[in-house]
Amino acid sequence: MLFLSNRVKSLAVPMTIEMTKKSRELQEAGHDIISLSLGEPDFDTPDFIKTSGKRGIDENYSHYMPVPGYLDLRQAISEKFKRDNNLSYQPNQIIVSTGAKQSIANIVLAIVNQGDDVIIPAPYWVSYADLVKFIGGNIVSPKAGLDQGFKITPAQLEDSITKKTKLMIFSSPNNPSGAMYSEDELKSLVIVLKKHPQVWVISDEIYEYISYGEKHVSMASFEGMKDRVATVNGLSKGFAMTGWRIGFMGAPETLARACEKIQSQFTSGASSIAQRAAIAAVLAGPEKVSYMVEDFTIRRKILANILNKAKYLNFIEPAGAFYLFVDASNYLNENYKTASDLCMAILDGGVASVPGEAFGLDGYIRFSYAASEENLKKAGERIITTLLSIKSN
Ligand SMILES: Cc1ncc(COP(=O)(O)O)c(C=O)c1O
Incomplete structure (x- = not known):
């Protein structure tokens, strides 16, 4: 059998x-x-991005690429983080992957051991929980319903943290609720997290460009947080590029190297042509x-x-x-x-x-x-x- x-x-x-x-x-x-x-x-996908991808084909970007992504793409992403998020990630702190989903999988694999607690406030994007379960992590899920605008309170976060807590994963804007944490709300969560320096955070910002007037704030932009937050983003939603499979993360270098190692064994990195298309999108930013x-x-x-x-x-x-x-x-x-x-x-x-x-x-x-x-x-x-x-x- x-x-x-x-x-x-x-x-x-x-x-x-x-x-x-x-x-x-x-x-x-x-x-x-x-x-x-x-x-x-x-x-x-907008034409200017498709043109950049076609140029990549004509210029013979058909060979294996650097596992973390082409340097010029990572430089463009580094600029994007500065321009949009007030974050200074160097290109060696950035890893390009086949979608934000793979970025998140890399990080979870790099951080979570069997039996570790991972805080995933509900409602959450489906794959966070399945990924954590897959590698034997234990999900702790404080619930934030409609009555609290689908956002957890600092008290809920505090109550969810134990000695075994290794990671918190959240998205803002959130899938499925669309809720966005304001700067003050994030700050109050940061105050709690600072009391627990063993907890990493994945801040999933894939819907950053799809917001209706509220200001998007990155968790890593708060003082003292950049060393423990992995900022995940990608092109699927904001640039209508779901099929191209391009996501990326900015993170402390130790975590970036760990994710590069994992990626080198699993996929060798994101498609060369999609990366050439991605440069045009990342440089263009939200206006386009x-x-x-x-x-x-x-x-x-x-x-x-x-x-x-x-x-x-x-x-x-x-x-x-x-x-x-x-x-x-x-x-x-x-x-x-x-x-x-x-x-x-x-x-x-x-x-x-x-x-x-x-x-x-x-x-x-x-x-x-x-x-x-x-x-x-x-x-x-x-x-x-x-x-x-x-x-x-
Ligand atoms: C919150 C969230 N994060 C990540 C992803 C994955 O995006 P990608 O297509 O870049 O893998 C999605 C896709 O639905 C999502 O909703």
Whole structure:
């Protein structure tokens, strides 16, 4: 008999990808499904970035590249950190990877031992928890619901830290809630962290450019934090480059070298052509892609206006990212015991979404509004129809 490892058997496929797969299968079978389940901008990569990638092909960037990424790309990222985040990471503190997901995996592998506690405030991005579980870490997950704007308090952080705590992972803007920590809120978390110098932090800033007016602040920019924070970012969301697979991190050099070693064994680094395209994006900065944020602002309003018609649904308009994370707990009953059950009913009604369980908070549902205005209007009406029928049963 041939057996797979226990490790892989315990690894889940992210529910976001599961739901998207399910909706694709239904679409292929002829069902009319609008997908609001995937975390991906529906824009194409801007032309100036594609041109830079094409130039990379013509200039024969077809050989193995330095494991941490091309030096000129890391220099551009170093400039980006200064320009946007008030952070001075030298190129030798920067590692380019195949997506922010790999950056996070590298860091978790480099930091966490079996049995270490890792604080992951809920709601959290699905893969943080699965990654930590995969390598035997122990998840401690303080919950931050709608009532507290999906942000943990300093007291919750303090209560979550033990002698075994090695790492905290969080994102701002947050996936799934879109919540952003203000400078003062981050500062109050920093005060707690300073009492516990053994705790590393991963600050996942992949949605940095997708925010609706609030100022984005990097955790590493607070005095004394740069030596213990890994700042993760990437091009997937802000530049509509999900398929190019480019993420990066800035970190203390010891951690950067550890991640380079891991990457040298796992992937050898990110695609050479994608890295050449990435230089144009990183140098351009947010202005060149602000039209996407303008569109997301309109779409956020469209979906919010329709879902406001559902009397028992509670939500706040998010400060960043492109998701509405709605509290649907008033719709739970004997027949629909979990948000997953509700999502299945909503899928039967023609809309794919992701249940809050995937993000560590039951009773919630995530709808992505990275979809066309027409589809958002149609999807919103379908969601309302399904919810009305659930309440009237
Ligand atoms: C919070 C968060 N971090 C990281 C990622 C991964 O991004 P990438 O495509 O760069 O791997 C995602 C993608 O959904 C995300 O939502």
